[in-house]
Amino acid sequence: MESNWFDFSVRLGTPGLRLLLSCRDARNDRQPLAEHREALGRELGFSRGNLAVPHQVHGRRVDWADEGRIYPQTDGLLTANPGPVLTLQVADCPPVYLYHAPSRTRGLVHAGWRGIAGGVLEATADRLRDRDIEPRQVTALIGPAIGPECYEVGPEVAAQFDTRFLTASPGGSYRLDLPGVVRFRLEEAGIQAENIAVTGICTKCDPRCHSYRRDGQRAGRMVAFFYEQG
Numbered sequence: 001m002e003s004n005w006f007d008f009s010v011r012l013g014t015p016g017l018r019l020l021l022s023c024r025d026a027r028n029d030r031q032p033l034a035e036h037r038e039a040l041g042r043e044l045g046f047s048r049g050n051l052a053v054p055h056q057v058h059g060r061r062v063d064w065a066d067e068g069r070i071y072p073q074t075d076g077l078l079t080a081n082p083g084p085v086l087t088l089q090v091a092d093c094p095p096v097y098l099y100h101a102p103s104r105t106r107g108l109v110h111a112g113w114r115g116i117a118g119g120v121l122e123a124t125a126d127r128l129r130d131r132d133i134e135p136r137q138v139t140a141l142i143g144p145a146i147g148p149e150c151y152e153v154g155p156e157v158a159a160q161f162d163t164r165f166l167t168a169s170p171g172g173s174y175r176l177d178l179p180g181v182v183r184f185r186l187e188e189a190g191i192q193a194e195n196i197a198v199t200g201i202c203t204k205c206d207p208r209c210h211s212y213r214r215d216g217q218r219a220g221r222m223v224a225f226f227y228e229q230g
């Protein structure tokens with residue numbers, strides 16, 4: 001069975017880049033995620049050794065990934081090497097695809113509320129500057145995420161974010177505009193507003209997506225792949 005894919009390859013404006021996200025897939029329910037990711041990779045022509053895989057912990061750590069392997073306890077990977085295929089697993093948190101054309105640096109970052117509050121997007125900018133890459137030259141795509149109408153959070157989560165991204169709901173909860181927060185924090189980290197694109201796809205509303213908020217513990221994960229066409 002072939003998978004269906006979201007294909008955002010044209011969104012960063014550089015030919016040869018492949019920005020993919022696997023759609024909701026019933027095999028997720030029966031297959032461990034690592035096997036599912038490898039099966040998706042094989043469909044694209046890659047073996048396990050090609051895949052750079054972050055073991056995500058909702059933290060702020062971002063690593064340079066110069067080869068295909070597992071990167072422990074990290075929520076974002078960057079590479080200027082055309083070889084490794086960057087991957088990321090998501091259900092409601094947006095994958096953020098980043099590209100710096102002069103150095104052909106790709107990045108893929110897990111931008112959930114915990115990571116954002118912890119500074120994962122600022123850490124991404126710091127890692128780029130470690131290699132003399134200026135964020136203002138970077139383009140970004142904010143992938144599918146739970147949308148501002150659908151993301152109910154409690155007051156302790158809401159307290160982490162500026163009120164402009166919050167709408168009070170009855171009963172003392174709030175709705176959080178997660179893509180809006182991601183865009184704002186990317187801009188704060190130095191990426192130009194005109195270089196940031198957003199898919200606008202809500203994972204809870206769109207049946208092509210896995211959504212933790214819609215499906216709970218049994219929700220599968222979508223897998224993002226970001227690579228250069230060989």
Ligand SMILES: [Zn+2]
Binds near residue numbers: 203
């Ligand atoms: Zn929605």
